[in-house]
Amino acid sequence: MSRQFRAIQISKTDKGQKLDFVTLNENDLMPGDVTVAVEHSTVNYKDGLAVTGRAPIIRQFPLIPGIDFAGTVVSSANPLIKPGDKVILNGWGVGESHHGGFAGLARVKGDWLVAVPDNMTTAETMAIGTAGYTAMLCIIALERQGVRPENGEILVTGAAGGVGSIAIAILSKLGYRVAASTGRLEEESFLKGLGASQVIDRNEFSGPVKALGKTRWAGAVDAVGSATLANVLSQILPEGTVAACGLAQGMDLPASVAPFILRGVKLIGINSVTAALTRRVEAWSRLARDLDRAKLKDLTSHARLDDVPAIAADIVAGKIRGRVVIDI
Ligand code: NDP
Numbered sequence: 001m002s003r004q005f006r007a008i009q010i011s012k013t014d015k016g017q018k019l020d021f022v023t024l025n026e027n028d029l030m031p032g033d034v035t036v037a038v039e040h041s042t043v044n045y046k047d048g049l050a051v052t053g054r055a056p057i058i059r060q061f062p063l064i065p066g067i068d069f070a071g072t073v074v075s076s077a078n079p080l081i082k083p084g085d086k087v088i089l090n091g092w093g094v095g096e097s098h099h100g101g102f103a104g105l106a107r108v109k110g111d112w113l114v115a116v117p118d119n120m121t122t123a124e125t126m127a128i129g130t131a132g133y134t135a136m137l138c139i140i141a142l143e144r145q146g147v148r149p150e151n152g153e154i155l156v157t158g159a160a161g162g163v164g165s166i167a168i169a170i171l172s173k174l175g176y177r178v179a180a181s182t183g184r185l186e187e188e189s190f191l192k193g194l195g196a197s198q199v200i201d202r203n204e205f206s207g208p209v210k211a212l213g214k215t216r217w218a219g220a221v222d223a224v225g226s227a228t229l230a231n232v233l234s235q236i237l238p239e240g241t242v243a244a245c246g247l248a249q250g251m252d253l254p255a256s257v258a259p260f261i262l263r264g265v266k267l268i269g270i271n272s273v274t275a276a277l278t279r280r281v282e283a284w285s286r287l288a289r290d291l292d293r294a295k296l297k298d299l300t301s302h303a304r305l306d307d308v309p310a311i312a313a314d315i316v317a318g319k320i321r322g323r324v325v326i327d328i
Helices: 045-052 122-144 163-172 185-193 228-236 260-261 276-288 293-298 305-316
Strands: 005-014 016-025 034-042 068-076 086-090 105-108 113-115 154-156 177-182 198-201 219-220 236-244 266-269 298-306 323-327
Touching: 005 045, 016 305, 034 086, 034 122, 045 305, 068 122, 068 177, 068 198, 086 122, 086 219, 105 266, 113 276, 122 163, 122 219, 122 236, 122 276, 122 293, 122 323, 154 163, 163 177, 163 185, 163 219, 163 266, 163 276, 163 293, 163 323, 177 185, 185 198, 185 293, 219 228, 228 236, 228 260, 305 323
Parallel strands: 154 177, 154 219, 177 198, 219 236, 236 266, 298 323
Antiparallel strands: 005 016, 034 068, 034 105, 034 323, 068 086, 086 113
């Protein structure tokens, strides 16, 4: 018997995008070899852009948005995955050109799925979501470039957002001293609770860009881009590294080459969407080990499918603190 499920569907109209809550049938799903009963999804910044139509994230209409989901496999033609398995989906164009996680049921390629780590719940994996998995990829990138706690302090930009708050929690557990850059200074106690040793007004980084500034940071996780990333680069200690993953301030990079050629600073780009399975599995096993679950709980709130449009508007307005899990 074909299963019915509730979903958000985005269609294209003459005036732009239209969002509906719909009841669909299993046969409405796109091709794939694994079908998953979705238990939880989440709203990432990219979901905010997709659902509000603020950026052309959705490339096929009508589409179920949602770039992340976690749940239980209900049927599988993939030899490595069986019904009952708990799985996570992050990226791969899901919620962009393939039906996504804001639905009771999803069908995808089994090659895109990662097993939920043994000691985690599906809800915890969505509290992490693409934002947290990307924070972990950024930290692994810093480690690969030789950034160690004894080298100095790490700066996290967009600190009160999803990538930023999880990056702070992981870095502090790993023994790094962490500075949090935020536009929401009222979140100081929240950010210090996650493990930040100091909280800095983001305006310090968003102004005119200097070619070289006073060196302050052994490394940085940047979710913001634009002038902020350029200013952060100008303050990195010799041979330090910045992992850049985001564009919350803007897609431009008005930077100078001076930090690269005079200080040996490294800028590493992070793309979570099509990261190879081995990198995903490594990131998820590190998250299972290196992210304090009590801190994850502190930075997470829960909402329902009906709340997604309002949360999407809030996340693009920079108003969401930490992470929001959608309980399907
Ligand atoms: P959030 O909205 O949760 O966090 C972004 C944060 O950036 C905000 O909370 C705010 O932090 C800060 N911010 C917002 N607007 C501005 C601005 N104009 N100037 C400076 N800072 C600003 O989003 P996520 O954490 O989910 O994602 C962060 C970024 O990372 C996004 O651009 C997203 O697209 C990108 N991303 C990229 C991935 C990849 O694969 N490369 C994967 C996941 C995310 P505060 O209030 O503390 O200042």
